Amino acid sequence: MELNALAARQEFHEINARSSRWVMREAIAQCVEREEKRDAFKEDAMRTWEDH
Template sequence: MVTTIKLNDDLKARIHRLADQRDRSAHWIMREAITQYVEREEKREAFKQDAMRAWNDYQANGLHVTLEEADAWLAKLEAGEDAEPPKCHE
């Protein structure tokens, strides 16, 4: 599939300069930039959807862990302990 994109002269020059510095084609630089952007935005959207599901679950059932409980668990993991996550409660 062929896609066309219009770029201003300044951005085109910057892309070509970077391509020369990296010994890559301008096409490769643009394709890589778009790929990285799409992957980052897909991850951001997945994170947002996970947060919305968690919020909806909390509103439906009230189950949660406190900041202190989560922090204590994370401290154990950081110390290298194989700790189970805290149990959710109301």
């Protein structure tokens, strides 16, 4: 079995073994983290634009 497929299968198994509440909390945490990174990128871009 290909390494990526094996890793994906293992991850799927681990996710299914977790509680639905844990999965929801993890999804929310990842979403918040992405939004914070997006906001930081936008702020940095605006500062760069204003400096020039």
